[in-house]
Amino acid sequence: GNSVTQMEGPVTLSEEAFLTINCTYTATGYPSLFWYVQYPGEGLQLLLKATKADDKGSNKGFEATYRKETTSFHLEKGSVQVSDSAVYFCALSDHGGSNYKLTFGKGTLLTVNP
Amino acid sequence: DTAVSQTPKYLVTQMGNDKSIKCEQNLGHDTMYWYKQDSKKFLKIMFSYNNKELIINETVPNRFSPKSPDKAHLNLHINSLELGDSAVYFCASSAPSGRAPYEQYFGPGTRLTVT
Numbered sequence: 408g409n410s411v412t413q414m415e416g417p418v419t420l421s422e423e424a425f426l427t428i429n430c431t432y433t434a435t436g437y438p439s440l441f442w443y444v445q446y447p448g449e450g451l452q453l454l455l456k457a458t459k460a461d462d463k464g465s466n467k468g469f470e471a472t473y474r475k476e477t478t479s480f481h482l483e484k485g486s487v488q489v490s491d492s493a494v495y496f497c498a499l500s501d502h503g504g505s506n507y508k509l510t511f512g513k514g515t516l517l518t519v520n521p
Numbered sequence: 522d523t524a525v526s527q528t529p530k531y532l533v534t535q536m537g538n539d540k541s542i543k544c545e546q547n548l549g550h551d552t553m554y555w556y557k558q559d560s561k562k563f564l565k566i567m568f569s570y571n572n573k574e575l576i577i578n579e580t581v582p583n584r585f586s587p588k589s590p591d592k593a594h595l596n597l598h599i600n601s602l603e604l605g606d607s608a609v610y611f612c613a614s615s616a617p618s619g620r621a622p623y624e625q626y627f628g629p630g631t632r633l634t635v636t
Binding site: 439441445449450451496 | 563624626
């Protein structure tokens with residue numbers, strides 16, 4: 408079955424620090440990969456996505472590259488801000504068929520201090 | 522305009538009661554989902570409907586019964602509530618069938634507390 412493993416949190420950084428949140432996956436076929444973000448008290452928002460190998464998703468200064476050879480989709484940001492404090496979820500979705508469910512990692516809590 | 526909406530946002534009830542959570546999407550999507558997020562923030566899918574047809578049922582107790590009156594609505598009814606049902610429940614929807622990359626759009630969540 409499909410699974411997503413992401414680094415355990417919490418992660419605490421100072422403003423302007425570099426961020427990496429590791430994510431690896433196991434899937435049959437060729438999944439699409441996603442990062443979702445959940446700000447305190449809110450629902451999940453799609454942060455970025457990639458649909459095939461070597462695709463780079465990017466949004467709001469965050470980036471992640473779909474690495475098929477290492478089955479990874481690590482999230483990076485060069486300079487974090489206090490407003491980036493949230494829970495980040497890596498997820499995958501299989502292509503095709505009628506089963507569109509997302510498989511999520513366990514989430515990584517990021518706290519950015521001023 | 523809210524894309525995926527849920528009501529209520531908060532729900533506090535006693536053990537043994539029956540309650541419903543409603544979800545509506547105005548994105549024209551064919552597929553809708555219910556997820557449960559536990560106290561450790563772990564998200565797990567419960568159900569998925571495609572064009573009003575149940576396509577995913579992830580070993581959820583039969584006290585939980587989803588109902589889809591049309592493809593824009595997916596409601597969740599829970600009978601005989603238990604303490605372990607306390608969680609945040611998220612509704613989501615995704616693009617029309619067969620259209621990659623199957624990203625999902627989430628509602629704001631309903632925090633259910635069973636006392």
